[in-house]
Amino acid sequence: MAGQSRRHPMLRRSRAMWASRRVxxxxxxxxAGAISIxxxxxxxxxxxxxxxxxxxxVIGNDGGWRFYLPLAITPLGFVLCAWLAHAFFPGSQGSGIPQAIAARHLRDDDDRSHILSLRLVAGKIALTLVGLFCGASIGREGPTVQVGASLMLQAARWGGMAQARGLILAGSAAGIAAAFNTPLAGIVFAIEEMGRTYEARTNGLVLTAVILAGLASLGVLGNYTYFG
Incomplete structure (x- = not known):
């Protein structure tokens, strides 16, 4: 009886904790942030x-006059991207991976918002698409890392989560896992690219974010293979 009386308060506290909105x-x-990534x-x-x-x-493959269009389209596209980045999306410069790494080492949330924000999510995607349309030799791995980190950091602000460094790491790994349908690559990326200060307590965040983001991508596109 004494053992049961001790267990009942513990059960009540456990139920109250899991029913709490703060939990x-x-x-x-x-x-939701991982799925959105x-x-x-x-x-x-x-x-x-x-x-x-x-x-x-646009440029065609028939070897005609359109073959020379990149001589005009590509430089003009670069000028447009540079102007948009400077005028509307400051902080979007760079590949995206160094920015996500730097954000993990910043202590002030206002400083992080200069390189990780929803505005930069829109800017990074838009500028990358404009660059690809203009023939730029760029990829989307780096931008996807910054996009994922920005989305997860914003989710942390809305949810009142304090582990900003771990969440940036989780968002970056989730972006890689979803974009290339490679969950293991997302985890390896978290360890190798951003893991100089990798902490054991972030394991759960990274794994959960990678799994949810990967399931979201599989639900939309199915089990696909990406070479690029």
Whole structure:
């Protein structure tokens, strides 16, 4: 009887804890952030492929006068991207991976917002698509890392989660996993690219984000193979 009386208060406390909004709200926001990373990364991948296909359709492959169009389209596209980045999306410069790494080492949230924000998510995607349409030799791996980190950090702000460094790492890994349908690559990326200060307590965040983002991408595109 004494053992049961001791267990009952523990059960009541456990039930109260799991029923608390403070316990579930951060988790729900985190899960929603991971799923949104998967969906946006897939959309980014599809649009990037279409932008490249459109560029090749414009220049053609018949060897005619359109073969020389990149001499005009590409420089003008670079000028447009530089102007847009400077005027509307400051902080979007760079590949994206160094920015995500730097954000993990910043202590002030205002400083992080200069390189990780929803505005930069839109800017990074738009500028990458414009660059691909103009024939730029760029990829979307780096931008996807910054996009994933930005989305997860914003989700952390909405959910009141305090582990900013671990969440940036989780968002970056989730972006890689969803964009290239490679969950293991997302985890390896988290360890290798951003893992100089890798902490054991972030394991759960990274694994959960990678799984949810990967499932979201699989739900939209199915089990696909990406070479690019």
């Amino acid at each position: 579930w709200q951060p988790r729900l926001v985190f899960w 998967g969906l946006i990364s897939v959309l980014f991948a599809v649009l990037a492929d279409k932008a490249q296909a459109l560029f090749h359709a």
